[in-house]
Amino acid sequence: MTKRNIFLRSNRLYFEPLEEKHINPYYINWLNSSKITQYNSHGVFPNTKNKTLQYIQAIQEDSNTIVLAIFEQLSNVHIGNIAIQNIDFLNSTCEISILLGNRDYWSNGYGYEAFHEVIQHCFTKLNLNKVSAGTTSDNIGMQKVAKKLGMILEGTRRSEIQRDSRYFDIYLYGLLKNEYKKPKQKIVASIEARMTSSRLPGKVLKKINNIPSLELMINRVKRSKKLDEIIIATTTNKEDDSIIKWCKTNKIKYYRGSEDNVYKRVLNTHIVNNSDIIVELTGDCPLLDPMLIDQAIECYLNNDYEYVSNCIEETYPLGMAVEVFSLEALKTIADNRKLNNTDKEHVSPFFYTSNQYKTYNIVAPKNLFYPELSVTLDTIEDFKIIEKIDNYFDNDDYKIKDIIAVAKKNPQWLLINKDIHRKGLK
Template identity: 60%
Template sequence: MNINVSIEARMTSSRLPKKVLKPLGNSTVLEVMINRVLKCKLVNKIIVATTINKEDDGIINLCEKKNVEYFRGSENNVFQRVLQAHEKFETDIIVELTGDCPFIEPRLIDEAIEFYLNNDYDYVSNSIKSTFPVGMSIQVYSLKALQEVSKKELTSMDIEHVTPEFYTTKRFKTYNIEAPKNLYFPELSVTLDTKEDYEIITKIMNHFKNDYFTIEEMISYVRKNPKLLQINSSIKRKGLS
């Protein structure tokens, strides 16, 4: 069984262009994320799902440097890009991540995969309802399920966000993993959409001075330094409500 992670990443973000290759610690945002995902025990391949846009050549260079797979597809049709990437690499179970989550916790990824494998759900996520810090979003589902969705007439939300059909209709059995009490911190956002996000992410990275620290360590640091939350607390997040 091929359990593959896809990381959606491109350089032409509307709010913060070139964000995935911005410096972070001794590397870049995307490289920090890849380094963390490489710690997962249940993942076979990491596939960076980027675009055919020449501006994304730098992402390809990073993938080759890190020896991780990549796929180049449509810039605006993210659904098609993710689907084609996983079809190319013969994925059975998709673990979908986005490239603006550099501090994703590998243990949470493994736990989500394990829950999916041990239970009878079509779609498992920890972000249908937000209980973890923003920037820990994990989605697990099968390639067959995504292919089934592709047969319908896709909406603009499907094309941009890939998975709304799973959790906005009753066609599929879904499960939301909620944060345990010690990890419940939805007020903290470490996703990278804006310059304010970049500021808080950089401050956290500069404190730990390495690519890997646990989600518990990060939460503890921010709780002891609550002024950090004010940096990006006013940012309105794009996406589904």
């Protein structure tokens, strides 16, 4: 396997310095394709392997040019190149251009994502004050990307490009460092769910008072005020086809991944979904209070912690676990180390066991401190107490304080599952 030389990384992409190893027949075909090169200067003269090698050697010796190969993370497919060129350190300016050669990846936001990542590098690492880009008047897609990035149309070079016996203008865009605004971070909750639980098979679709457990949980999670999306992270096991069918019927987003490597499943769920901040939930928490989700997100956003949860030390009732971290942080768990079984099964313990991250555990206030109550759905005994609690209320909009109140009012319910051994981390 070719060793990666990653220079930059975004949610769905990574970038390597363009090198000889990237040259192959597919790459040469990009440069000679009239469709792919219709909006740039490639494709005018034939490109060969030798000419491309000469180009790479030239840019490697040019201190005012950086050319990066763009790769899609999940497939490790080289999908295009992006260049920072004409870097002027005296005046703190540069120009950016892009070539997306793999047409399978067109119209999926990859161009915008690549530009965004490289512009950030120009402003924060190269300490430039202005980035510029140009495109032809008929390249509507690039014009939309420029506007979405907040770039200003600064001028027009009239009839600058001739193509197919027609002349086209070049639009010149610019963006100053003090004009650049980072896009709003996309906060996404993933719910890990599968049908093959050893102690309670099919539990995520088992009906609690005529509503599937997963539906009850999603109805409650949807009341979060800070989540942008919810996505079900299930497996490729045929047993989980029923979860997919339910998701499609209820118009819930889903991703299918590894059954055994939950870390990889959760990671890929959020790469595909282009998430920025991950709220990790498990499908065995049907009574989870959305207030706890918002509390953890707010704690994460308002501080410089890399990992926030309320379950490093259990102080709330079991079944109220929320974990918040960035997609970028999750990727680092697998950087320069081999995943162990704990990583693969539980996803995030490395955050709080390695002493390499800034972490914070939210402790329940006195009125919500009740770890002796377990409403996590692992066994039939858990199901019985969850159903009793849910049946007590007229709708599913009850809060954690209401759950605790009804449990304290009916202390005999706690005896139902008090002797259940939990299989989680110690």
